[in-house]
Amino acid sequence: MRRYLRSAITPQLLLLLAAAIALAVVVSGNRFFAFVLGITMISILWAAGMNLLTGYTGLVSLAFAGIAGISAYGTVGLVMRCGWSFWLAMPVAVLGAAVVGVLLGLPSLRLKGFYFALSSLVIQTVLSLGFVYFIGLTNGDTGISQIPPPDIPLTGVSFHGIGFDLLLTFAAWLSLAATWAIAHSPFGRRLVAIREDEVLAEAIGIDVIRNKMLVFFVGSLYAGVGGALYATYVGFASPRSFDLLSSLSIWLMVAFGGRGTFMGPVVGALILAPVPFMLQQYDTLKDVIYGALIIAVIVLMPGGVYGTLLAYVRRLPSLKRYLSKQRGGVPNDGSVRRS
Amino acid sequence: MTDLFVARDLCKRFGGLQALRNVDVVQRAGETLGMIGPNGSGKTSFVNAVTGELALDSGTIDFAGRDITGVRPHKVARAGLARTFQAVRIFARLSVRDNLQTAMLVLDDAANSLEAEERVELLHWLKLDHRLDAVAGSLTLFEQRRLELAMRLMMRPQLIMLDEPVGGLAPGEIRAMMQILNELKARCSIFVIEHTMRVIRELADRVVVLITGEKIADGPPVDILKDQRVIEQYLGTAHA
Structure with missing residues (x-):
C-alpha cells in the first residue's frame, strides 16, 4: 500500500495543495469569504468520498450525509460531554460511523444501481429520524450550538480563523491524495470493474461483495471526517445539516463535475458549494x-462539466498520449451511465 | 486420466420449468468436452450452476479434487475454473489494456502473475497486441471474443468453459476461431457449449447431449451422430 501512497505525492497534487493554501490566505481578510471557502473545502472532502462510491464503484449512496451526521454527533458528544480532545473524539466517532454505515449497508450490498440508491435512501431517512428522535444525544430539531472548534493539542488554544481554514484545506487535500492513491491501486481497479460489470468482475475472480463493503467503509470514513469538521467549523449541528438534501447536494457536486474522474468532484464542489451562500x-x-x-446534468452532461471537457481534450492527439496513461476514470464520451 | 470435473445429479427448477434434471457430467483432465442441445435445453444453466452464478436445488460439483458446490463465482474462478459468456462480456468502456490488467489482478494477489514474456506471447497468439489502446467496446465481435479468451488465460485456468464461442461470427472468423480453440487445448482443458454439431465434431473428444434439462447421450462425436435418440430429438430437427 505504501507504494500507492507514495504515488499520491505527484506534482499535480502538490500544485493543488499550493493553490488551495494560497486561496485560503488570499480570502482570509474577509471572514464571510473565508467561511464559504472553509465549507467548500469540507465539500471537496465529501465529494471525494462520494466519488469513490458513485464515480468509481457505481454506488449512489444517499445515506452519505447521515453517516457524516453520526460522526458529527459522536464527536460533539465526546468533546462536549466527556471532555475528550477533538483529535481523540474524531477518529473514534469516524470509525464508529463507518462501522454503523457498513452494518446498515450490509443488506443492500448485493443490490446494484437504482436499487442500491433506493435502499440507501431508506437508511438516510431512518438516520434523519434518529437524529430528531434521540433528543438526549442530538438535542433534536433545536440542534447543538456553541460547539467548540478543535483544540491544538498540548497548547490550550483552539483552531480559529485562518488556522482552521488551513486545517480544512489540508484535510480536503489529504482526501484527494487518498482518492488518487486508491484510484491507482489494484483496489481502485476492482472498484471500476465492479462499476462496469459485476457479473464479469466475479467471473475474473473479484469478490464483489467484499470490495463493495470495503469501499463503503472507506467512503464512510470520508463522510465521517467531513461531518466532525463541519460541526466544529460551523459550531452548530442539527438534523437539517445531515439530511437527504445534503446527501443529494454532495452527489450533485460529483455528478456535476464528472463521476469517476479525479478532478471532476473538485470542480463540482468549487462551483456548487458556494451557491447556497450566494x-x-x-x-x-x-x-x-x-x-x-x-435534471440538467443528467440530461445534458452525463459525463459532468469536467468529464465532458476531458472528453474534448482527449480528442486532441498531442494530449491523448499523456492522458491515456492516467487511468482510473472512464473515457467520458457522454454515454449515459446507469448508476 | 484423472477426473478434472465431476458434476453429480444436478437439479434446478425455475418455477414450473425443470432446467436441469439429474444431470451427471464428468470431464477428465486434458479432455475437450462438448455439450450440445437445442435452445432452452439447459446448457447455459448447467455452466451457471457449475460456476456458482446459479444456486442448485440439489447435486454436487467437484473440481480438481475440491467440492465447489454452492461456492461463489469469484472463488470458482480463483480455483482455476474460468468461463466465458454466451453474449460476449468485456469492460466495454475501458481500454483493452485495462481489461487485461483487471483480469490479472487475481494472480497479482497470489504473486503468481504471468511473466512479461508469457503475456506478450499470449497477446501475440490472439492477435491483440496491436489493439491494446483501443476502447474494448470498439473492437469487432471476433476481437472481443479473443479479448475475453485472453482475459481468462491471464488467470491461468485449469479448465475453461466456453459458452458458444463462435456465436455471431462470420464464416471466415469461425474457421479462425476453431483454429484458436484447437491451439487452446495445449494450454488448458476445454468445456464447450455449442448448438452447431459441426463445431463440436471438430473440437470435442466427447459430447454430452442435453434436451429439456436431461442428459440423453454421452460419448464420442461419431457415436453421438449415430445415436437414434439424438437424431430423433435433436439432429433430425431444424435446430442442428
Whole structure:
C-alpha cells in the first residue's frame, strides 16, 4: 500500500495543495469569504468520498450525509460531554460511523444501481429520524450550538480563523491524495470493474461483495471526517445539516463535475458549494436551482462539466498520449451511465 | 486420466420449468468436452450452476479434487475454473489494456502473475497486441471474443468453459476461431457449449447431449451422430 501512497505525492497534487493554501490566505481578510471557502473545502472532502462510491464503484449512496451526521454527533458528544480532545473524539466517532454505515449497508450490498440508491435512501431517512428522535444525544430539531472548534493539542488554544481554514484545506487535500492513491491501486481497479460489470468482475475472480463493503467503509470514513469538521467549523449541528438534501447536494457536486474522474468532484464542489451562500435570502430558490441542476446534468452532461471537457481534450492527439496513461476514470464520451 | 470435473445429479427448477434434471457430467483432465442441445435445453444453466452464478436445488460439483458446490463465482474462478459468456462480456468502456490488467489482478494477489514474456506471447497468439489502446467496446465481435479468451488465460485456468464461442461470427472468423480453440487445448482443458454439431465434431473428444434439462447421450462425436435418440430429438430437427 505504501507504494500507492507514495504515488499520491505527484506534482499535480502538490500544485493543488499550493493553490488551495494560497486561496485560503488570499480570502482570509474577509471572514464571510473565508467561511464559504472553509465549507467548500469540507465539500471537496465529501465529494471525494462520494466519488469513490458513485464515480468509481457505481454506488449512489444517499445515506452519505447521515453517516457524516453520526460522526458529527459522536464527536460533539465526546468533546462536549466527556471532555475528550477533538483529535481523540474524531477518529473514534469516524470509525464508529463507518462501522454503523457498513452494518446498515450490509443488506443492500448485493443490490446494484437504482436499487442500491433506493435502499440507501431508506437508511438516510431512518438516520434523519434518529437524529430528531434521540433528543438526549442530538438535542433534536433545536440542534447543538456553541460547539467548540478543535483544540491544538498540548497548547490550550483552539483552531480559529485562518488556522482552521488551513486545517480544512489540508484535510480536503489529504482526501484527494487518498482518492488518487486508491484510484491507482489494484483496489481502485476492482472498484471500476465492479462499476462496469459485476457479473464479469466475479467471473475474473473479484469478490464483489467484499470490495463493495470495503469501499463503503472507506467512503464512510470520508463522510465521517467531513461531518466532525463541519460541526466544529460551523459550531452548530442539527438534523437539517445531515439530511437527504445534503446527501443529494454532495452527489450533485460529483455528478456535476464528472463521476469517476479525479478532478471532476473538485470542480463540482468549487462551483456548487458556494451557491447556497450566494442565495441565502432566497432559501426556496436554492432548492429549485438544485433540482434544476440535477435534471440538467443528467440530461445534458452525463459525463459532468469536467468529464465532458476531458472528453474534448482527449480528442486532441498531442494530449491523448499523456492522458491515456492516467487511468482510473472512464473515457467520458457522454454515454449515459446507469448508476 | 484423472477426473478434472465431476458434476453429480444436478437439479434446478425455475418455477414450473425443470432446467436441469439429474444431470451427471464428468470431464477428465486434458479432455475437450462438448455439450450440445437445442435452445432452452439447459446448457447455459448447467455452466451457471457449475460456476456458482446459479444456486442448485440439489447435486454436487467437484473440481480438481475440491467440492465447489454452492461456492461463489469469484472463488470458482480463483480455483482455476474460468468461463466465458454466451453474449460476449468485456469492460466495454475501458481500454483493452485495462481489461487485461483487471483480469490479472487475481494472480497479482497470489504473486503468481504471468511473466512479461508469457503475456506478450499470449497477446501475440490472439492477435491483440496491436489493439491494446483501443476502447474494448470498439473492437469487432471476433476481437472481443479473443479479448475475453485472453482475459481468462491471464488467470491461468485449469479448465475453461466456453459458452458458444463462435456465436455471431462470420464464416471466415469461425474457421479462425476453431483454429484458436484447437491451439487452446495445449494450454488448458476445454468445456464447450455449442448448438452447431459441426463445431463440436471438430473440437470435442466427447459430447454430452442435453434436451429439456436431461442428459440423453454421452460419448464420442461419431457415436453421438449415430445415436437414434439424438437424431430423433435433436439432429433430425431444424435446430442442428
